[in-house]
Every structure is written in structure tokens, then in C-alpha cells.
Amino acid sequence: MNGGARAQLTLGPLLFHWPAERRRDFYFRIADEAAVDTVYLGEVVCSKREPSFEPFFDAVVARLRAAGKDIVVSTLALVTSRREVARIRELAARGLLLEANDVATLQLLAGAPHVVGPHINVFNEGTRDFLVGCGARRIVVPVEMSAASIRVIAAGAAPAGVEVQVFGRQALSVAMRCYHARSHNLTKDHCQLVCGLDPDGLAASTIDGRPILTINGTQTLSRGYCVLLPELAGLRELGVTHLRLSPQAVDMVQVLRLYRDVLDDRRSAAEALQALRTVTGDIPYVNGFLHAREGLAWSEPPAARTTAQGAGVGAALRR
Amino acid sequence: MSARYLELVCPAGTPAALRAAVDAGADAVYCGFRDCTNARNYPGLNFDPDELREGIAYAHGRGCRVLVAINTFPRAGDAGPWHRALDQAAAAGADAVILADIGVLDYATRHHPGLRRHLSVQASAANAPSIAFYRQHFDVRRVVLPRVLSVEDVAQLVAESGIETEVFAFGSVGPMSEGRCFLSSYLTGLSPTSEGACAPASHVAYLERDGRVLSSLGEVTLNSFARGEPAAYPTPCKGRYVTHGRASYLFEEPVALNAIGILPELKAAGVTALKIEGRQRGRAYVTHIVGTFRRVLDALARGDFPATALDELRGEAEGGRDTFGAYRKGWR
Structure with a gap:
């Protein structure tokens, strides 16, 4: 279905604030059991969360490495303090590949190879080319991007890779203000890390009772999980090299297995989608952005697109 | 330009608003073309190239500068409108362009090196290394700071980066990191x-x-x-x-940003210019807000501070309530 190399599955950075031991055990299990090529560590949302995981960082890196996983360390989406800048410098000095989510990180890396994360706006080929010239080895496109735009970005990206999120809640905004704290009548400076109470985020509904958003500290995400299983083959046809699953508080090993099976034609997208429902419970799914619709929309895959054959999917994405 | 207490940069959503802002004492006005190339692409607003030329003539005739916002992010495969907007702004004699997208900044740097470039709030540059990046690659001369920083943050950033900064002084509050909100x-x-x-x-x-x-x-x-x-x-x-x-109101109360009470603090922080938000607002609003800021800034330049000005603007705030927003640490 695609002339390029085997599709790479990646596990995006954990966006939620889990207790450090749970986070460590999660990555140990990923190392031991998960069908994933690359794992992103690091904190994207809030620097106040960072110290808790630090004691386990090296052990997690070692375990993932021993399992043959590539490692990337993600960095903050909104950098405002000198302490946060110093932290990025320190991460860069560890010699691990970084994912830049704020332009600050691009500047601190000074041309060293890196991944451009989804929080840096790469909406067009002009920006892509400039950043590849600055050392971007791979570009994770913004969640808002449609298939038509991804096609343009992917077409001329080589030798850089292009990564698209295909599972998990989509990050819609980042702020200085902590809405998690605000929901508890606290402020960011005295937050008591209440974001840790919600390992899959805090539901925010409309006033007429429709769950619509998820709050995660200073970050706001979609309520539904983005699920692009029937679209995997089409994304490969567009030239996407890496497919990102963003960790949620569900059995991610099983989720990764389903995606890998579809990519390897061991399972049809329809079967995988059905199996995924049993893993994710009653969380709604979204795929609107890829289909150039409102992000919260879910287009049920027509029967033809749920087969393992890529042709129908590619045609649907080309529209 | 002469040393001012703080430069007053005012919204011009229409040619009529541009003239109103100039007449009310703006040091600079900012505006955009009538299309997707600027972040206030609403029906009935903005300028065509002829209107921009006329607006610039009006402003320049009265000692006021014109900044053109080309501050959205081109769609993949369709940068034409953004490049055209840059070419037209340069041809019309704009004093500066306000840009956000790295590809657009790159185009402007290569094709219009002599056209002064400001970094839009839409680029969300909230730290010294980011500012250094845009300065090093695109010779950006001024940064419009995101509405997420406290006065202390602003002061530190100005001291560290040594670049001209423009901060929001009045209008709507944007709680999210701008240009990255979906x-x-x-x-x-x-x-x-x-x-x-x-x-x-x-x-x-x-x-x-x-x-x-x-x-x-x-x-x-x-x-x-x-x-x-x-x-x-x-x-x-x-x-x-x-x-x-x-x-x-999980993200922000129905309030308006009003920094008129902390202008001396912003001045002390090393800020160069104040931005009044509101290209979607009418002529009367522009005249009132700009005129009030002009009087207060002139008084501050003389060493006075007219307390009555604070009450005057309070009525203009959305819902009649105003806030210092992120400028005060308790906000976040």
C-alpha cells in the first residue's frame, strides 16, 4: 500500500499527571509488551509536574532502550520562565533526541537534530522547509490538519519524516492559567497538583449536559478519543511515516496491538475498531479534523473503507 | 520617532476607524487586508489595497504610523494570498508588518528585507530563546507579547532579550496561548x-x-x-x-482587559508600546478608548496621573467589569 519503509508506531508523551510509580510501571510494561517503535517521554503540559518522575527517568530510559525502542524526550508547549528554559537546556545536554513544542527549544538546540512537536505550528511547506533546515528530523503535524494539508506537508518532507496522531484525545489549547486548579477554586501558584486526581483528564460539559472538552491542567483536550484506524492505510499513502498514539488511561498495550495488526494486514480496520470499543468503554470517538470537518465530528467509516485494502481509504482521504 | 512615555498602537478595523484612531491621538494604527491573511477576518472589516494606500497617506500626513497584520498561518499549498499581502503592504508604504508564521517570516525576510517586521501575538513567543530565534533568523524588531505574562515576567523578558515589546493594554482577554488554539x-x-x-x-x-x-x-x-x-x-x-x-466560566469571566491603572508599571518594565485590541469595534469606541489613553499617557509624560480616567474606561469593559488579566500573578 505504500512504497516507503514499514510504518512506525509511536507512543506520544503522557499528557496526564499520573503518580510517578504508575508512570514508571506503565513504561516498563510498554517496554516489555508493546508493539511500538518509538516512545516519547517528558512533560509537555506543566513544569510543576516534572520533578516527581525524575527519580525514575533513567530506569525507564534503560528499560525502553533494552527493549529496542527509540526514545524521544518531549518538552513544554508553553515556556515562560527561566527555570523552564534551564530545564530544556539540561534535557538537551543528556544527549537524547528532543521533541520541541515551543520555539524556545528550537533556539536552544541550535540546529541539532530534533522532532518538531504538534504544538509548533507547521501548517505549510514554507514553515516545514525552514524547520527542516534548522535540523528537524521529523515533524508532528498540528492536530487540526486535514488530509489534504497533510498530503502537501508529507509530499516534500523527505528526508524528514511526518507524524500524525491517530489515537487519543486531541490537545486543543495550552494556557498559562490552570483550569484544573480553577475548577477546584484554586490558582496555578497554589494548585496542590489537583490535575493528578484525573488520570484521563477532567470532563467539562456544556450547560445543557453535553460532555465536550477534557481539562488537563493548563491544557484543554477533546472529549472524544481521536481514532484513525480505518484511515491508517490512507495516511500511509499520503506519505506519513510515523503514527502517534497518545496515552490514555486504558490498556495501551492492547490499543497498540490493534493498530499494529491493521498496519500489518493481520486484522481488518472494522474488526480492530470493534475490538477497540471494548478497550475504551463508552468514550466517544472523533476524526473530524482529518476529514476537514469540525474536530469533534465522527464520520463512521463506510463499509468499503473498513477493509484492510488501502484503495478505498486513500480515495476517501483524497477528496 | 520622538521618545514617548509609551507608544500607543490602535486598532483600525475599517478606514473610518483608522481615521478616528489617528484623530484621537494614536502613535500607530494596525490593520489588515480583507481576507484570510489576518486574524480578524470578519465581514465588513479590513482594507483593500487602495484603502490601505489612502489610509497610510492619511496617517502619515498626521505623524501616525501604519502596521499591517498578516498574522495567520498559510494553508498548505496555498501561501499565495499571504505573499501577495506582503507585497501589497510593502508597495503601499506600510511602516511595518506584523507576522506570525515562520514560512511567511522567511518569505518577508528574503523578498522585503527593508520592510520592518514585528512578531505577532499569534506566534506566542513568551520567552527569551523564542524571541532570539525570530530575531536571529528574521531580524524581527518588535515582539507583541502574549497575554499570558505577569508584569514581572514582562520586565524579565525585556531585560533579557533587549528587544522592543508591545503589550496589550485594553480589550478582550485571550486566556489561551494565541495562534495555537483549536x-x-x-x-x-x-x-x-x-x-x-x-x-x-x-x-x-x-x-x-x-x-x-x-x-x-x-x-x-x-x-x-x-x-x-x-x-x-x-x-x-x-x-x-x-x-x-x-x-x-471555566476559562475566563466575561471581563475586559484594562491596564490603564498599571501603565507606570509597564513603563518601568521596559515596555515600548501599548496595544489597544478591537479591530471589530466601531468608530465611536475607538475614538473614546484611544482618546482616553492619549490623555492619560500625555499626563504621565508630564508626571501626572489623572485618576478620573480609570472610571471613564470602566464602563466600556465587557459586562462593565475589567481585569488586569495575567499582569497580576493571582490571575493564573
Whole structure:
């Protein structure tokens, strides 16, 4: 279905604030059991969360490495303090590949190879080319991007890779203000890390009772999980090299297995989608952005697109 | 230009608003073309190239500069409108362009090296290394700082980066990191980032239910009001949401930013210019706000501070309430 190399599955950075031991055990299990090529560590949302995981960082890196996983360390989406800048410098000095989510990180890396994360706006080929010239080895496109735009970005990206999120809640905004704290009548400076109470985020509904958003500290995400299983083959046809699953508080090993099976034609997208429902419970799914619709929309895959054959999917994405 | 207490940069959503701002004492006005290349792409607003040329002539004739905002992010494969906007702004004699996209900045640097470049708030540059990046690669001369920084943060950033900064002084409060907020496209499918319209009017509705007015964006209810109560425009970050079973203005209360009470602090922080938000506002509003800031700034330059000015502007704030926003640490 695609002339390029085997599709790479990646596990995006954990966006939620889990207790450090749970986070460590999660990555140990990923190392031991998960069908994933690359794992992103690091904190994207809030620097106040960072110290808790630090004691386990090296052990997690070692375990993932021993399992043959590539490692990337993600960095903050909104950098405002000198302490946060110093932290990025320190991460860069560890010699691990970084994912830049704020332009600050691009500047601190000074041309060293890196991944451009989804929080840096790469909406067009002009920006892509400039950043590849600055050392971007791979570009994770913004969640808002449609298939038509991804096609343009992917077409001329080589030798850089292009990564698209295909599972998990989509990050819609980042702020200085902590809405998690605000929901508890606290402020960011005295937050008591209440974001840790919600390992899959805090539901925010409309006033007429429709769950619509998820709050995660200073970050706001979609309520539904983005699920692009029937679209995997089409994304490969567009030239996407890496497919990102963003960790949620569900059995991610099983989720990764389903995606890998579809990519390897061991399972049809329809079967995988059905199996995924049993893993994710009653969380709604979204795929609107890829289909150039409102992000919260879910287009049920027509029967033809749920087969393992890529042709129908590619045609649907080309529209 | 002569040393001013703080430069006053004012919104010009229309040619009439441009003249009003110039007449009321703006040091500079900012405006955009009538298309997706600027972040206030709303019906009835903005300039065509002829109007821009005329506006620049009017402003320059009265000692006022004109900054052209080309501050959205080109769609993939379609940078033409953005490049054309840059070429037209340069041809019209704009004093500077306000840019956000790295590709657009790169084009401007290569094709219009002599055209002064400011970094838009849409680029969300909130730290010294980011500013250094845009300066090193694109010779950006001024940064419009995101509305997420405290006065202390601003002072530190100015000291560290040594660049001209422009900060928001009045108008709506943007709680999210700007240029990177996908809430409106999540609800409508239209991207503010590339189309230039957050909460586009085509997707806004007000309907009555059980004696109340519900406002919605896309198919999603964002607020409800008693009959007769003024119904605020349904912008996603200004809506009410329910968490823990309780409805609240989760992101931001219906308030307006008003920094007129802390201008000496902003001056002491090393800020160069103040930005008045509101290209969607009419001539009377522009005249009133700009005129008030002009009087206060002139008084401050003389060493006075007219306390009455604070009360004057309070009535103009949305919902009659104002805030110092992120400038005060307790806000976040």
C-alpha cells in the first residue's frame, strides 16, 4: 500500500499527571509488551509536574532502550520562565533526541537534530522547509490538519519524516492559567497538583449536559478519543511515516496491538475498531479534523473503507 | 520617532476607524487586508489595497504610523494570498508588518528585507530563546507579547532579550496561548489559525428555550442568559462549562482587559508600546478608548496621573467589569 519503509508506531508523551510509580510501571510494561517503535517521554503540559518522575527517568530510559525502542524526550508547549528554559537546556545536554513544542527549544538546540512537536505550528511547506533546515528530523503535524494539508506537508518532507496522531484525545489549547486548579477554586501558584486526581483528564460539559472538552491542567483536550484506524492505510499513502498514539488511561498495550495488526494486514480496520470499543468503554470517538470537518465530528467509516485494502481509504482521504 | 512615555498602537478595523484612531491621538494604527491573511477576518472589516494606500497617506500626513497584520498561518499549498499581502503592504508604504508564521517570516525576510517586521501575538513567543530565534533568523524588531505574562515576567523578558515589546493594554482577554488554539475549529471546522476568524458569525446562533436565550457555536451550547440580559458573543473560551457538577466560566469571566491603572508599571518594565485590541469595534469606541489613553499617557509624560480616567474606561469593559488579566500573578 505504500512504497516507503514499514510504518512506525509511536507512543506520544503522557499528557496526564499520573503518580510517578504508575508512570514508571506503565513504561516498563510498554517496554516489555508493546508493539511500538518509538516512545516519547517528558512533560509537555506543566513544569510543576516534572520533578516527581525524575527519580525514575533513567530506569525507564534503560528499560525502553533494552527493549529496542527509540526514545524521544518531549518538552513544554508553553515556556515562560527561566527555570523552564534551564530545564530544556539540561534535557538537551543528556544527549537524547528532543521533541520541541515551543520555539524556545528550537533556539536552544541550535540546529541539532530534533522532532518538531504538534504544538509548533507547521501548517505549510514554507514553515516545514525552514524547520527542516534548522535540523528537524521529523515533524508532528498540528492536530487540526486535514488530509489534504497533510498530503502537501508529507509530499516534500523527505528526508524528514511526518507524524500524525491517530489515537487519543486531541490537545486543543495550552494556557498559562490552570483550569484544573480553577475548577477546584484554586490558582496555578497554589494548585496542590489537583490535575493528578484525573488520570484521563477532567470532563467539562456544556450547560445543557453535553460532555465536550477534557481539562488537563493548563491544557484543554477533546472529549472524544481521536481514532484513525480505518484511515491508517490512507495516511500511509499520503506519505506519513510515523503514527502517534497518545496515552490514555486504558490498556495501551492492547490499543497498540490493534493498530499494529491493521498496519500489518493481520486484522481488518472494522474488526480492530470493534475490538477497540471494548478497550475504551463508552468514550466517544472523533476524526473530524482529518476529514476537514469540525474536530469533534465522527464520520463512521463506510463499509468499503473498513477493509484492510488501502484503495478505498486513500480515495476517501483524497477528496 | 520622538521618545514617548509609551507608544500607543490602535486598532483600525475599517478606514473610518483608522481615521478616528489617528484623530484621537494614536502613535500607530494596525490593520489588515480583507481576507484570510489576518486574524480578524470578519465581514465588513479590513482594507483593500487602495484603502490601505489612502489610509497610510492619511496617517502619515498626521505623524501616525501604519502596521499591517498578516498574522495567520498559510494553508498548505496555498501561501499565495499571504505573499501577495506582503507585497501589497510593502508597495503601499506600510511602516511595518506584523507576522506570525515562520514560512511567511522567511518569505518577508528574503523578498522585503527593508520592510520592518514585528512578531505577532499569534506566534506566542513568551520567552527569551523564542524571541532570539525570530530575531536571529528574521531580524524581527518588535515582539507583541502574549497575554499570558505577569508584569514581572514582562520586565524579565525585556531585560533579557533587549528587544522592543508591545503589550496589550485594553480589550478582550485571550486566556489561551494565541495562534495555537483549536477550540473554535473543534466546534466549527473553520480554522482561526488559517482562515482568520475565531467563532465565525456563520456558525453562531441564539435561540430561546424555557424563557432563556441560549448562545451556541456550531451545534454546541456555550452560554445561557435571562431574557433581556445582554447575551455575550459565543467565543469558546468565554463560554460556561460544567465541571464537578457546577457551571462556571471555566476559562475566563466575561471581563475586559484594562491596564490603564498599571501603565507606570509597564513603563518601568521596559515596555515600548501599548496595544489597544478591537479591530471589530466601531468608530465611536475607538475614538473614546484611544482618546482616553492619549490623555492619560500625555499626563504621565508630564508626571501626572489623572485618576478620573480609570472610571471613564470602566464602563466600556465587557459586562462593565475589567481585569488586569495575567499582569497580576493571582490571575493564573
